[in-house]
Amino acid sequence: MLGLIQFFVLACAIGVSFFSDDLEQTIRDRVQPGSAAEGLGHWPTDATREIIPVGCHSHNDYWRKVPLFSALQAGCIGVEADVWLTGDELYVGHTTSALTASRTLRSLYIEPLVELLEKQNPVTSFHPAKDKPLNGVFDTDPSQTLILLIDFKTDGPTTWPHVVSQLTPLRERGYLTYFNGKDVVQGPITIVGTGDTPFDLLTANSTYRDIFFDAPLAKLEDEGPPELDREGRPLQEPSGPKRLPHGFGQGHSGLPSDVSPDTFNHTNSYYASVSFKKSVGYPWRFHITPQQLERIRAQVRGAHRHGLKVRYWGIPSWPRSLRNHVWSVLVREGVDILNVDDLKSATRRDWTHRSFGWWFR
Template sequence: MTPAAPVRISLLYLFLFLIPARYKELHAQCVVLPNAFAHNDYWHKRPLHDALDNGFTHVEADIYLQRGALIVTHVLHPVFYNRRRTLERLYLQPIEERVRSHGGSVYAGDNRPLILMIDIKTNSSKTYKVLAPLLERYRHMLTEYNDGQIIQRQVTVVLTGRKPSGLLAARNRLAFIDEDLRKTVNDTSVSDVFPIASCRYTRLLDWDGTGSMPQAQKKRLCAFVQFAHRQGKKVRLWASPEKETVWRALLDCGVDLINTNKLEKLKMFLLSRNPETTVLTHTN
């Protein structure tokens, strides 16, 4: 054996054993992103799982009440929905399994709750009367409002779309409401009912991300954000342009949640912008 042979063998050992081990370790980690909101999450190839693999802390699912089942779909038409794609099967069951396998949290080593936003597309009262007992089966992992006290658990359910506001005035419930951001100006309620305040982007802004946001629009947005924050509510603008210039301006104005269908693109943007605010956690 030549003198160089041991060196070559050592390098080969490093390549075959140490590097793959480090590669697997890095890919077993996930970066938790508190500002990331997966809009219409069920459109992705792997609903819920794609969002969680990218560190998202907020996911949204649209539901329709159809023959007693809560179907997850954007349009209630046989071409677009599958009766097996229920809220329980796509979201509640897999979240429960994940919490169990991660020792009691959605992201191992991180105790922040996952926000599951449910967009009700059918009659609010009828849909909620089916949704409420379903949520009750998962009470052990759902944030609860109990006679003025919030009991924080691994998942917080927030209802949007056709909101059953009257029914959610109950003294004990397992769901909260997404408020219209524009109503925060005249609202004195706090986050025990409305933890999030949302609005369609174009109802506040018409800036498409080219150049800088006009000062008048920036001032308007920042004012609404301040109203919501005084009440302890997170702010989200949905249907915003999928551009980094827009995301940057929204965050600069204090918008808490960036709404996106482009999971990996937003993840890389948030990491490049402020990596020190993220948390590394093992997903397996």
């Protein structure tokens, strides 16, 4: 019996090997220059072929070898650009010493995104303009939006109109996610403002906005079940809004003095972010403690209750075993997107033995 099984396995291996070589030769013959079928290997929307979008955010994306495209090639659904207003131009860089005339928001992000989305949304006899669905940047998942996080490094109110203006090419083509006064309509690109983004200007228009806020996650934390009195009844909480300190969180400019957790919702915000080290604390024991885990869960619950996506920045990056442990816990607990520096490690599945298929969608 064992001999028959071994013979069967060997026969199958030989058959698969022969078929594979034969198939590869057929592919080479079909796409060689000058052949009638040369164009079979290409189609209008194949710029991001075979790239599977992954729930990760390219932190300080402008540091990549090729900004934007390195992140897209890895499958990241979020990228980050720090912008500095000088004159009438928005320059991209981590500090002013790193700025150059050629590295602008327009040249690194706006223009490349317009060019890529035009390729992803061709007008052909098979796909006429009147029936044209707006595809996103990923050919394998056209419905997946790409989040462009714009970190305002210069004065928010002064920088704001320039950011709004430079988004015009994306806005005019209908590529931006926007709020129409009643609903949020998802587009191929979702713009999120952080840093010194002015919340008051962002929410000034109640019937249309296409820039969303990066809300302070720590202040959306779900406080859990209410405390009970001796009779088992919930204790009465003080009336009035829960005030947040001015300047707290990722976005901190132009917040009203009476801001409360309920100020932030899916119509004006997209992310809810906070520093992992400052809010949850560094895992000094090289694992997440029960107290830290409860804080993560409370913050995830609070953000999701407000319709926002959770993002932690300042995640420990070394040693890698600790980083991988933190990543695994965050994904398991419902964090929507990982803020990462190491794209290759983050977008591979070998950093965890557990499978989170919903995350790699």
